[in-house]
Amino acid sequence: MKVLSKSSEYGLRALLYMVGKRGGEQEYVSIREMSEQLDISFHFLTKILQSLTQSNILASYRGPSGGVAFNIPPEKIMLSDVVRVLEGEDFFDTCLLGLPGCGEKKPCPMHQFWKEIKAALKHEFETTTLAQMGQITLDSRLRLMP
Numbered sequence: 001m002k003v004l005s006k007s008s009e010y011g012l013r014a015l016l017y018m019v020g021k022r023g024g025e026q027e028y029v030s031i032r033e034m035s036e037q038l039d040i041s042f043h044f045l046t047k048i049l050q051s052l053t054q055s056n057i058l059a060s061y062r063g064p065s066g067g068v069a070f071n072i073p074p075e076k077i078m079l080s081d082v083v084r085v086l087e088g089e090d091f092f093d094t095c096l097l098g099l100p101g102c103g104e105k106k107p108c109p110m111h112q113f114w115k116e117i118k119a120a121l122k123h124e125f126e127t128t129t130l131a132q133m134g135q136i137t138l139d140s141r142l143r144l145m146p
Contacts (some may be wrong), residue, residue: 003121006063008086010040011048013144015057015082019074019134039145048086063090074131092122114140 004012017038018029032047035042035139049068053060070077083091095102096114103111136142 004083004120005087006044007048007051008083010038010045011052011080011082011086013038014049015052015074016076016129016134016137017072017144018068019130020138026066028061028069030067033067035088037145048113051085052082056123057081057085075129077130079128079130080122080125082130082136092118093123 017034020114021027021029025103031046032042033044034040040044049060051052051061053068053071056071057077058068060066060068080092093107095112096118097108099108102108
């Protein structure tokens with residue numbers, strides 16, 4: 001089942017990659033390097049990282065040793081912060097079938113089912129930091145590539 005868009009999938013993978021590469025708080029990671037290591041289109045990844053830079057999650061630096069770095073420590077970035085930037089503020093409030101106005105008064109056929117799953121998903125994303133997920137990724141040697 002696919003819940004997140006490619007933008008969110010790639011954005012989270014890139015940020016987790018950066019957590020693993022992080023030496024100091026402001027260590028810049030090359031977008032080209034991430035693109036190659038994670039097998040993500042350079043131009044698409046650049047657009048995703050620009051969105052995260054515009055929201056102040058990342059800082060960018062141009063030049064030969066440039067790239068992106070965390071503007072906020074990963075310990076303070078919730079997974080939900082990233083998803084809301086890349087999916088939209090209402091991501092955790094939308095209908096599974098994409099029907100406008102879906103809710104308790106006018107539910108879709110999937111409303112009750114999705115409401116419970118969505119609440120659990122929202123809770124996990126709002127209580128897990130990027131640093132925590134990055135540490136799990138490193139400790140368990142989880143993969144970030146397809």
